[in-house]
Amino acid sequence: MSELINILKECEDLAFDLHFTAARKWKAEKAGRILTGYLPVYVPREIIHAAGGLPVGIMGAGDRKQIIKGDAYYQSYICHLPRGVIEMALDDNLDGFDGFIFPAICDCIRNLSGMFKLSKKGSFQRYFDYPQNFDPLTGGTFYREEMQKLIDDMVKINGAQVTTDKLNKAIALYNRNRELIETIYNIRQEYPWRLSAVDTYHILRAGLVIPVERHNEMLERVVQIISKERGNPMDNIRVVVTGSFCEQPPIGLIKSIEMAGCYIVDDDFMLGSRFIKSAVDDATADPLGALTAAYITQSDFASFYYDIGNPKGKRLAQLVKRRKADGVIFSAASFCDPALLDRPQMQKECDEAGIPHINFQYHESTGQFKVIKEQAGTFSDSIKLWV
Numbered sequence: 327m328s329e330l331i332n333i334l335k336e337c338e339d340l341a342f343d344l345h346f347t348a349a350r351k352w353k354a355e356k357a358g359r360i361l362t363g364y365l366p367v368y369v370p371r372e373i374i375h376a377a378g379g380l381p382v383g384i385m386g387a388g389d390r391k392q393i394i395k396g397d398a399y400y401q402s403y404i405c406h407l408p409r410g411v412i413e414m415a416l417d418d419n420l421d422g423f424d425g426f427i428f429p430a431i432c433d434c435i436r437n438l439s440g441m442f443k444l445s446k447k448g449s450f451q452r453y454f455d456y457p458q459n460f461d462p463l464t465g466g467t468f469y470r471e472e473m474q475k476l477i478d479d480m481v482k483i484n485g486a487q488v489t490t491d492k493l494n495k496a497i498a499l500y501n502r503n504r505e506l507i508e509t510i511y512n513i514r515q516e517y518p519w520r521l522s523a524v525d526t527y528h529i530l531r532a533g534l535v536i537p538v539e540r541h542n543e544m545l546e547r548v549v550q551i552i553s554k555e556r557g558n559p560m561d562n563i564r565v566v567v568t569g570s571f572c573e574q575p576p577i578g579l580i581k582s583i584e585m586a587g588c589y590i591v592d593d594d595f596m597l598g599s600r601f602i603k604s605a606v607d608d609a610t611a612d613p614l615g616a617l618t619a620a621y622i623t624q625s626d627f628a629s630f631y632y633d634i635g636n637p638k639g640k641r642l643a644q645l646v647k648r649r650k651a652d653g654v655i656f657s658a659a660s661f662c663d664p665a666l667l668d669r670p671q672m673q674k675e676c677d678e679a680g681i682p683h684i685n686f687q688y689h690e691s692t693g694q695f696k697v698i699k700e701q702a703g704t705f706s707d708s709i710k711l712w713v
C-alpha cells in the first residue's frame with residue numbers, strides 16, 4: 327500500500343507545482359524539445375506530442391499564489407482563473423514555455439490570449455477556436471485547419487517533422503491514457519471508497535504536467551492497486567459534480583463534499599483529459615482526420631460549445647443513470663458565464679428526469695467551506711431519508 331501513498335504524494339506535488347519543475351526538466355534533457363502550455367479545457371495533445379512538445383496544462387494558480395498584478399488586468403466581475411494565470415505569466419512561473427494555446431471557451435480566455443500576446447510571452451500565443459458546428463464538412467474542416475495552424479506554430483520553433491507515424495503513436499498513447507482514467511472512474515463507480523475523489527483529482531492533474539508515457543505508467547499501477555479491496559465503504563450517497571470544467575475548485579471543496587457524505591462518482595474537474603469518450607483511430611493514413619472525427623463525434627458534453635442536436639442536460643441525465651448516482655451537484659466558478667448560463671436548462675432536464683440537485687459557486691482560492699459542507703450534508707441526508 328505504501329506504493330500507492332508514494333504515487334499519490336508525487337501526484338499531489340506535481341499537480342500544484344506552479345513552477346512546472348518536471349516539465350522544465352523534461353525540456354532541458356534533450357535539444358529540440360518544446361513546452362506548449364494550454365489553458366482549460368481541451369486541446370488535442372496528440373499533435374503537440376508529435377511535434378516534439380510536452381503539452382502542459384495551466385489550470386490556474388488556485389489558492390497558492392497571492393494575486394496582486396492580476397487584479398489590475400481584469401475587472402472585478404469575472405472569474406478568478408485568468409487573474410491567477412496572468413500573475414503567473416508576469417512572475418517567472420511560465421518562463422521557459424515556448425508557446426501557449428488558449429482554447430475558445432469564453433471571452434475571459436480570449437482576452438487572456440491578447441494579454442499574453444502584448445506581453446510577448448512565448449513564441450506563439452494561439453487562440454484555438456473550437457467549431458460550434460458539428461457537421462464534418464464545416465466544423466470538421468475548420469477544426470482541422472485550427473490544428474494545422476498549431477502544428478505550424480510549433481515546428482517553426484524546433485523544425486520537427488510531424489509525420490503520420492508520430493501522430494499515430496501519440497494517438498495510441500493518449501488513447502491508453504484515456505482508457506486507464508476511465509478504468510479508474512469505472513472502479514470508483516462500483517467501489518468509491520477505494521480511492522477518494524481528492525486522490526483521483528491529484529492523479530489526473532499530475533498528468534497535465536508530465537509526459538504521457540510516465541503518466542500512463544502511474545495510472546497502470548493505480549488501476550492494479552485499486553482493483554483489489556482497500557478502504558471501508560461508508561453510508562454515503564453518490565453524486566455527479568458538474569460545472570467545474572475550467573477554473574478548478576479548491577481541494578478543500580472536493581474534500582468537503584466527500585466529508586459531507588457524498589461519493590463523487592463522476593465530475594468534470596479535469597474534463598480535457600476525458601473529453602474524447604472513445605478510442606481514436608491510431609492506425610490511419612490520416613491521423614488529423616481521425617482527431618477531427620474524434621472531436622466531432624466522440625466528444626463529451628461541455629458548456630463551452632453549442633450542441634443543438636445532443637442537449638447537454640439530457641447527456642448529464644444519462645451520465646447520472648450510467649453512474650447509478652443519486653443526485654447532481656452543480657458546482658461552478660463564480661462569474662463563469664458558460665457554466666452558469668447552461669445551468670437552468672440542465673437543472674430543468676434533471677427535474678424532468680427526477681434527479682435531485684443542489685448548486686453552489688466557488689472561486690479557486692475560496693477558503694471557507696462550512697456552508698458548502700452543510701449544504702452537501704443536508705443534500706445527502708435528504709436523499710438518504712426521503713428518496
Ligand code: SF4
Pocket residue numbers: 405406407408431432433434435572573659661662663664665
Ligand atoms: S471559469 Fe468560466 S468564465 Fe472563467 S475563464 Fe473559465 S470558462 Fe471562462
